[in-house]
Amino acid sequence: MIKPIDARSHLSPQKIQAITCQMNNKKEQILRGAEKVFLAVGYERASMSQIAREAGVSKGTLYNHFDGKASLFSAFFEEQTTTKLATIDALAKENNKSIQENISQFVAAIIHLMISPISQALYRILISEVTQFPNLADTFWRYGYTRTLNTLSEWLSKKHHNGDLFVPDPSFAAEQLLMLCQARIVHRKRFMLPVDDSQKAINQLISLTTDAFMKIYAPHP
Amino acid sequence: MIKPIDARSHLSPQKIQAITCQMNNKKEQILRGAEKVFLAVGYERASMSQIAREAGVSKGTLYNHFDGKASLFSAFFEEQTTTKLATIDALAKENNKSIQENISQFVAAIIHLMISPISQALYRILISEVTQFPNLADTFWRYGYTRTLNTLSEWLSKKHHNGDLFVPDPSFAAEQLLMLCQARIVHRKRFMLPVDDSQKAINQLISLTTDAFMKIYAPHP
Amino acid sequence: MIKPIDARSHLSPQKIQAITCQMNNKKEQILRGAEKVFLAVGYERASMSQIAREAGVSKGTLYNHFDGKASLFSAFFEEQTTTKLATIDALAKENNKSIQENISQFVAAIIHLMISPISQALYRILISEVTQFPNLADTFWRYGYTRTLNTLSEWLSKKHHNGDLFVPDPSFAAEQLLMLCQARIVHRKRFMLPVDDSQKAINQLISLTTDAFMKIYAPHP
Amino acid sequence: MIKPIDARSHLSPQKIQAITCQMNNKKEQILRGAEKVFLAVGYERASMSQIAREAGVSKGTLYNHFDGKASLFSAFFEEQTTTKLATIDALAKENNKSIQENISQFVAAIIHLMISPISQALYRILISEVTQFPNLADTFWRYGYTRTLNTLSEWLSKKHHNGDLFVPDPSFAAEQLLMLCQARIVHRKRFMLPVDDSQKAINQLISLTTDAFMKIYAPHP
DNA sequence: AATGAATGAGCGTTCATTCAT
DNA sequence: CATGAATGAACGCTCATTCAT
Known part of the structure; x- marks a missing residue:
């Protein structure tokens, strides 16, 4: 649902963009960084600094959006699992194969x-x-x-x-x-x-x- | 050569155990500590201090027997793999089952x-x-x-x-x-x-x- | 540009000092600690903990500002050499001495x-x-x-x-x-x-x- | 000056050998190890293990012959200084040069x-x-x-x-x-x-x- | 006297987390 | 909300020294 335009009048440009994009922009950025790092080296070997660097945000920002490393990891894993593990639809549609x-x-x-x-x-x-x-x-x-x-x-x-x-x-x-x-x-x-x-x-x-x-x-x- | 039993009478219990066990005692102890810790938390989360503590030896002793954490881990893994993964011999002997x-x-x-x-x-x-x-x-x-x-x-x-x-x-x-x-x-x-x-x-x-x-x-x- | 004095009224003392000193405050502090310790005991005997203590910062801070002990030492040495080894200018200006x-x-x-x-x-x-x-x-x-x-x-x-x-x-x-x-x-x-x-x-x-x-x-x- | 033979009668065989060799053999070996290591890397960077290894003796033996690292170092330095810094005798003998x-x-x-x-x-x-x-x-x-x-x-x-x-x-x-x-x-x-x-x-x-x-x-x- | 395993304090360094700005 | 400097606990590891054998 789109809020009426006047309701947004107090929002910063970033906020507006976030709403538009259907996801907080910084959060998205962070998850991209987390993806790069967690997939490459796993949880333990990943460092928050490295993730921040890859994400192009500051380390503090990580903690504004996630409760900590564990929390970010869970979010990363859920996102990956839900979006990257394609459902197999080879059988989905009726076909006339054997x-x-x-x-x-x-x-x-x-x-x-x-x-x-x-x-x-x-x-x-x-x-x-x-x-x-x-x-x-x-x-x-x-x-x-x-x-x-x-x-x-x-x-x-x-x-x-x-x-x-x-x-x-x-x-x-x-x-x-x-x-x-x-x-x-x-x-x-x-x-x-x-x-x-x-x-x-x-x-x-x-x-x-x-x-x-x-x-x-x-x-x- | 096996020494006559009375010749050992002056040996400390440790020595006797060492002879009996045919294996370096401290090394054994360390591997037992490593086992406890590595099996419980894996490689990355295991700390050498914790292993030393569990093994009942000092941290330095770990390094007298193994080149470092990676080396101890490899030794632990090999030992576990070779001794704990029993071969399945259910089919080994000829039997008259179906x-x-x-x-x-x-x-x-x-x-x-x-x-x-x-x-x-x-x-x-x-x-x-x-x-x-x-x-x-x-x-x-x-x-x-x-x-x-x-x-x-x-x-x-x-x-x-x-x-x-x-x-x-x-x-x-x-x-x-x-x-x-x-x-x-x-x-x-x-x-x-x-x-x-x-x-x-x-x-x-x-x-x-x-x-x-x-x-x-x-x-x- | 110099801000009018009253504009600074909300600045913390540190900020003011930082502006005044034209140099990163903590880096300066660290170098003072390094100076005390390196000059007293040399490179090998100096410990990062001691330097941190003398500098009044945490050990981690040392590593935020310098890549490591060697790097801090080089910075210390260069600073000392360039600022403490006064050039001899006894001959610099023309004079009428013999x-x-x-x-x-x-x-x-x-x-x-x-x-x-x-x-x-x-x-x-x-x-x-x-x-x-x-x-x-x-x-x-x-x-x-x-x-x-x-x-x-x-x-x-x-x-x-x-x-x-x-x-x-x-x-x-x-x-x-x-x-x-x-x-x-x-x-x-x-x-x-x-x-x-x-x-x-x-x-x-x-x-x-x-x-x-x-x-x-x-x-x- | 050589002590009269009967004066040595209470000496252990080792002692006699030491006198004969002009120096205790193990001590000599240790000093050779110390020489290699101290000259190469200096005092701080030298380790007693390395010296023992180079000397071909056990670490314990080092401590039987010297009070500790500092003591061994002093002995090493004195030996080197007295034996390696040749006196210059270019002027020693009367000659008919200008x-x-x-x-x-x-x-x-x-x-x-x-x-x-x-x-x-x-x-x-x-x-x-x-x-x-x-x-x-x-x-x-x-x-x-x-x-x-x-x-x-x-x-x-x-x-x-x-x-x-x-x-x-x-x-x-x-x-x-x-x-x-x-x-x-x-x-x-x-x-x-x-x-x-x-x-x-x-x-x-x-x-x-x-x-x-x-x-x-x-x-x- | 010789050994070398054992010790444990201390090292340089990393890193998740905090917080003043 | 974003920043990044600061923190300090914990890490893997070294090493002078001790001591039972």
């Missing part, structure tokens, strides 16, 4: 998401800090996994009910598929082990993973 | 290992620090995964060749099974999410996981 | 400078640390020696050209005079040996040194 | 001594530490300067009395000559400034210095 093709597409999307630097970095940060910031996991799970799992499990449920697949526990099946997608490449990348992530290798993995899943949940003959 | 039963036992062992606090802590530490200590991954992979994967993939290979299973790529299949084992419980525990880890829930998971794997690799009818 | 009297005045000035506690301390620090801070020597030489040597060697050159003295190599002659000035008193003071530095003893030394120099560079008869 | 030639030889010897690394290092150490170890100066002065100055001033005295030179204050004259020798090369080397120390440059310096001294103390015509 079951196999749909799953293959979904698997491809998951693998590509999970080997993306941003996903890897967020996973790493989450695992590192979840003992100190238990709420991170909720955020990540809610935005990172649940949305994808829900989409998938609803789709599986539908296929179960119309007999294309036999999936008595669609939400567990969805989770299994997510796990299968991490074999070989995603898993090794998390450990920073050298791994062949050429498109060819990925395609083969997609195929093997899809086949495996199909074998588990193919309808009874 | 394929299904063997896999089920293996899955049970894997799940129990992976939800153990020590495995969880080591996984967390590894993921946190692998960017700073790339060699951790090698250690962890070599002692944590490869041994188990090898055991499993050799067993699968054998079953493939005698026709009990159809596993054209046993080492990938092994990895898939490990991934499947992490669905539901292991995965959620890593995120410190509340999860039903009752024996009943675990048993159900074991069963579902074994079934899924069997479906993938059952021999062609 | 050659002998001019040299005598110069010798007196040099000796007094070189036995001053500050010169002695800076010399000591320089000799101690020149292996670790090679640039100190440049600073000291440029501000401590070259200016004086140049003044003197130009004056000698002039006297050579108008026949009052015979000084074929004025800059070497200047250096010789500086060396001669260090006999007996300066030299012994550097070694902290007891030495008669009464005005009478100094006057005698001045006279002997002047005579010696005159004998070397008196014009050919 | 006055000028004798002085020139002496000047050459002094310059070579003073630019030797060992002299430079000892001078540097002395100047650095004389405020903390006032007794160093005595040692250095007694062994480093006095012997040389005495030799020279006695020779000058003799030349004065037989009319070859006019040196009313031979010991001051001797000191002046030592000072003159430091112009240009020695002085700059102490400051670690780049300087031409080729034989040619040194020879020229010797000649200029000798000439200067001769002019000061040539007998009245």
Whole structure:
């Protein structure tokens, strides 16, 4: 909702801009700095000075907008998780592809998401800090996994009910598929082990993973 | 050469213990302190003072035995990885159980290992620090995964060749099974999410996981 | 622009002082602390804590203003060298004194400078640390020696050209005079040996040194 | 003088060896380590561990032979000063060279001594530490300067009395000559400034210095 | 006498946080 | 609200010295 113009008459130009931009400008700047630094070195190794520097604001300003390092970190993590972990919509729209093709597409999307630097970095940060910031996991799970799992499990449920697949526990099946997608490449990348992530290798993995899943949940003959 | 027992009569208890333990006592003490602290708070949050305190030695002593924090950490991690990550030998000895039963036992062992606090802590530490200590991954992979994967993939290979299973790529299949084992419980525990880890829930998971794997690799009818 | 006096009425004393002193107040404070400590105990024995204490600031503040101990030391040394090693201007202005009297005045000035506690301390620090801070020597030489040597060697050159003295190599002659000035008193003071530095003893030394120099560079008869 | 053999009868074998070797062997070893380290980095930067390592003995042994770091340093400095600062004997033996030639030889010897690394290092150490170890100066002065100055001033005295030179204050004259020798090369080397120390440059310096001294103390015509 | 592990005070430095302006 | 200087606790680490063996 837009306030009537005269109501703003006492606002400074900055304020007006902030309202216009749908977000406090300085806060935005700070989050950009936090992003650069936290993603690069994690929570503990990040320093508020460095974040301030990267954000182009003073250190004091950080504390005007956030309660402290922990608070800024939480805000950063929530923002990243909600905006960078794209929902997989490969199954979203009705299409006339085969079951196999749909799953293959979904698997491809998951693998590509999970080997993306941003996903890897967020996973790493989450695992590192979840003992100190238990709420991170909720955020990540809610935005990172649940949305994808829900989409998938609803789709599986539908296929179960119309007999294309036999999936008595669609939400567990969805989770299994997510796990299968991490074999070989995603898993090794998390450990920073050298791994062949050429498109060819990925395609083969997609195929093997899809086949495996199909074998588990193919309808009874 | 072993000295006759009476020849030791003049030795202090420490000396005797040292001989008995076959390991430098203080080093051992330090590693116990490091264990307590690193497992609890990870590398960055651990302080050498705290480790010294927990170990019951002075700070200086830490540096007499290790080159520095990084070095102590590496030693700690290697020790933990090699001694705490038990190899799964559920398949090791020939037995007259069915394929299904063997896999089920293996899955049970894997799940129990992976939800153990020590495995969880080591996984967390590894993921946190692998960017700073790339060699951790090698250690962890070599002692944590490869041994188990090898055991499993050799067993699968054998079953493939005698026709009990159809596993054209046993080492990938092994990895898939490990991934499947992490669905539901292991995965959620890593995120410190509340999860039903009752024996009943675990048993159900074991069963579902074994079934899924069997479906993938059952021999062609 | 100078603000009218009443416009400052709201300024804190510090601000006023800062404006008055034309120099960053805390930096100045720190340098005063560094001065006290470095001059007293040299570089290695000085501790940043002690300097902070003497300066009346916190240890952290030291690092806001200087990059570290070495950096603070360099700043201290440069400041001391440039401000405390007075140029000798005994020969600067044309006067109607005799050659002998001019040299005598110069010798007196040099000796007094070189036995001053500050010169002695800076010399000591320089000799101690020149292996670790090679640039100190440049600073000291440029501000401590070259200016004086140049003044003197130009004056000698002039006297050579108008026949009052015979000084074929004025800059070497200047250096010789500086060396001669260090006999007996300066030299012994550097070694902290007891030495008669009464005005009478100094006057005698001045006279002997002047005579010696005159004998070397008196014009050919 | 050698003590009669029976006087030693109560001495331990080590003691006898010490007397025989003219010095306790371990003490000797330690002093060799101290020499390496102190000459290289001075007192403050030297560590007892490093000295022990260089000496090939344990750290504890250092404390069995010396009261502590300061004590070892004093012993080191005294040994160095007494054994490494060669007395200049260029004038020692009666010869049939001219006055000028004798002085020139002496000047050459002094310059070579003073630019030797060992002299430079000892001078540097002395100047650095004389405020903390006032007794160093005595040692250095007694062994480093006095012997040389005495030799020279006695020779000058003799030349004065037989009319070859006019040196009313031979010991001051001797000191002046030592000072003159430091112009240009020695002085700059102490400051670690780049300087031409080729034989040619040194020879020229010797000649200029000798000439200067001769002019000061040539007998009245 | 020789050892070397153990000590702990002290070092230089970093950094989250505060606060006067 | 923005600033950035100031703070001081805590860090990893060094080292002269001690002492049980």
